[in-house]
Amino acid sequence: MHQDIVPDSMDLQHGRGAIWCLNCHSAEKRDKLIDHFGNEISFNQPQILCGKCHGQVYRDWREGIHGKRIGMWETGAKKRWWTCTECHNPHDVQQGTRNSGFAQLRPEAAPAVPKGMKNMDHEKHVEHGDPAWWRDVLKALFGGDEHGTAGH
Secondary structure (H helix, E strand, O other): OOOOOOOOHHHOOHHHHOOOHHHOEOOOOOOOEEOOOOOEEOOOOHHHHHOOOOHHHHHHHHHOOOOOEEOOOOOOOOOEEOOHHHHEOOOOOOOOOOOOOEOOOOOOOOOOOOOOOOOOOOOOOOOOOOHHHHHHHHHHHHOOOOOOOOOO
16 A cells, blocks of 8 residues: 555554545545545645645634745745645654654745844744744844833
């Protein structure tokens, strides 16, 4: 069974083992994705498929809260939203740790900012989980801390 995709089918951990191939792939055409009603979903739109089960994350992605978008800050720039499978491997999302199926991506260079504002040093805090990173962002943007206070 597709050893190139999932070496051991018993090791498919999507949904902690509660999900299997035909939850996403058509029984008649395995190279096609389907929704809950059997309607075909393009491989170019995996967010529709993922959104069947991950509704809140899909809503956050649509609103720009979850995921990666590029080109949004430049007038006339080509805007691009990264889709689920560009960061997450749906065949390997629960292998031991929560986000082992998550591709570690380096941030792109910061855009040009208006006069008087500074870009954050993304290299300084590579791990965005570092709480100092968020405090530095807020201080640079608003002159305050994580509560929006400027030393009060």
